[in-house]
Amino acid sequence: MTQTTPTTDSATPPVAALPVVLAALQDPVRLEMVRRLSNADGAVRCAALYDVINKSTATHHFKVLREAGVIERLVVDGQTQQRLRNADLDRALPGLLDSVVDAANRAVQD
């Protein structure tokens, strides 16, 4: 089977409980990853989601976000990308992601 469409490379877990999601979002590096993903409105290659950290640190942060159910990993033409699970999050925790991203965007503009 040829992969012409993006495929998630692992089973998608449910969105975690509220404290786990908040713990995932409270880290400034992860918050910035989520902000960029939300503003991009689609899958984004990993390296575009952080600036000053190294790749292994970024991998750790992606894992925390993924295990909380905030993002999912896709493989597109052999390239790993991340995507926000907006719909799943808004179903599990209505309004939370929007309010967090709005506040994060305002903080960047200040």
Next chain:
Amino acid sequence: MTQTTPTTDSATPPVAALPVVLAALQDPVRLEMVRRLSNADGAVRCAALYDVINKSTATHHFKVLREAGVIERLVVDGQTQQRLRNADLDRALPGLLDSVVDAANRAVQD
């Protein structure tokens, strides 16, 4: 001057930055304190805001919430109470507290 109305016993700091507020809310004990305060819709005596922890642990958690700008401490007739800073929070981080408390209430009902 006689104290016939509740008075805050220290200067009220500004609501902290988003990561600090999320870090304050992500702890299950503090999340439950905030949930009870929100549902009470007013000042609440400290002991009514937690169950299984001891007083010094509770004092630590109140301090974290207070320094994040989430709650304020009042003294009413010599008794210490806590109050949620709903209006300040909603001005600084619109929608965040509502979505967090709604999710926390749903989690308790499950």
